[in-house]
Amino acid sequence: MISTSAISSASDPQIACSELKAQLDLSLMTTIIFYCASSFDLSLLADAINSHFPDNECVGCTTAGEFNGAGYETDTIVAVGFHDSCFAIQSTLIENLTEFSTFDAQKTINSLRESIAEKALAHIDSNSFIFSLVDGLSAKEEVFLTNLDTFTNGIPHFGGSAGVGLDGNKTHVFYDGKFRTSAAIVMFINTKQKFSIFSVNHVDQCRSKLVVTDADARTRQVFEINGEPAASVYAELMGLSVDELDAEVFSLHPLAVKIGRDYYIRSIQRVNKAFYSLSFYCAVDKGIVLNEVSLVDINMPLLKKLQSIRNSLGSPHMVMGCDCFLRRIASVSKGVIDKTHAIQSEFNLVGFNAYGEHINGLHLNQTFTGVYISEEAYE
Known part of the structure; x- marks a missing residue:
């Protein structure tokens, strides 16, 4: 045994x-x-x-x-x-x-x-x-x-x-x-x-690049992407309204950082509607590039x-x-x-x-x- x-x-x-x-x-x-x-x-x-x-x-x-x-x-x-x-x-x-x-x-x-x-x-x-x-x-x-x-x-x-x-x-x-x-x-x-x-992850390739222009690294909160409210930018990218953003959307449409040749997902935790910001489960900071990535079969x-x-x-x-x-x-x-x-x-x-x-x-x-x-x- x-x-x-x-x-x-x-x-x-x-x-x-x-x-x-x-x-x-x-x-x-x-x-x-x-x-x-x-x-x-x-x-x-x-x-x-x-x-x-x-x-x-x-x-x-x-x-x-x-x-x-x-x-x-x-x-x-x-x-x-x-x-x-x-x-x-x-x-x-x-x-x-x-x-x-x-x-x-x-x-x-x-x-x-x-x-x-x-x-x-x-x-x-x-x-x-x-x-x-x-x-x-x-x-x-x-x-x-x-x-x-x-x-x-x-x-x-x-x-x-x-x-x-x-x-x-x-x-x-x-x-x-x-x-x-x-x-x-x-x-x-x-x-x-x-x-x-x-x-293992199931990232395929990059679709578009987004630059974090305002963030609080301590709380993992991104306030602005490309100089605009982060939640609005992400929602527009997905063809959705901010109110439609939820865990399922985050799971199917992740953002990732590229280190070397590999992409590492930075999962979104929630939308903070008071600031139209996005909170993440992983480290984020001002100046980093977040990549919208496509995914392969998860299994x-x-x-x-x-x-x-x-x-x-x-x-x-x-x-x-x-x-x-x-x-x-x-x-x-x-x-x-x-x-x-x-x-x-x-x-x-x-x-x-x-x-x-x-x-x-x-x-x-x-x-x-x-x-x-x-x-x-x-x-």
Whole structure:
């Protein structure tokens, strides 16, 4: 056994945790990662987790949706238990993202490395990866991830930003028995299994270029594009009114920055009608060029990537993923959800719909980012 996943759709936290416990063999695992709908009463859920899993280290976050091999889920809690015979895991909490410095990043990575060395199952540098969960509305992901990546020494790193349902306004991570805001969790994972960290999007090519002429980088708010109110410019580009702009429009018609030869989507979060400005989930600033981009079939890049990894590493045991919630909206809107579910089933995708995805120091939007864990172990 390598790991075990579990899911519960019970709305009562005690019942949900009881159902998860029945699906997980706790005698085999120390660490459990979970992803929960923000519709839960989080204080009651914390109590339930602590009472049902007193001897396990439980870490997790709130989501904008969950998924497992059976497809996308809503109002559930999904958990993954990592078997101690295959994984050695050390985690730590970053309590205040605002004050997280390069010195803190160095101290964090050094401490995790020292701790994992005492229980490593395989070579640390070649058989380890880092997983991060971050408050998805902290607006601190870019600085946090850049600082952290400075000291990872080439160890691959991925993760996701916690999400929330349409009616919520806070995202949370869970560590040491509590749900927390403005915080992050960093996990150093050493394993005997073959694995591959990856990230894909479905950007095709640039259609037009827009220049941000007024913005507040601190709040990720763009006030003007090409010298005009940002929301009006974007709406006109889409052939819509500002009142028609919503999450579905944002998911199907994204804006992206170009770094080198690659485009990285900067997803729009909302329209602020008081200023006709646009708020984003990723970093934006005055002077940057936002590209209107066309998209390919949302499922094909992910399927091709997973098939390629399978050809190299063997059959998947599980793909632990962070899938942008706007990809989920686009999959439904485009009527391709059945194909999405087929991929989730074929490769046993387990994870959550995020407000942003992390890979090797970058904070991304509208990607599927994850780790492919093979059934095969390194010799």
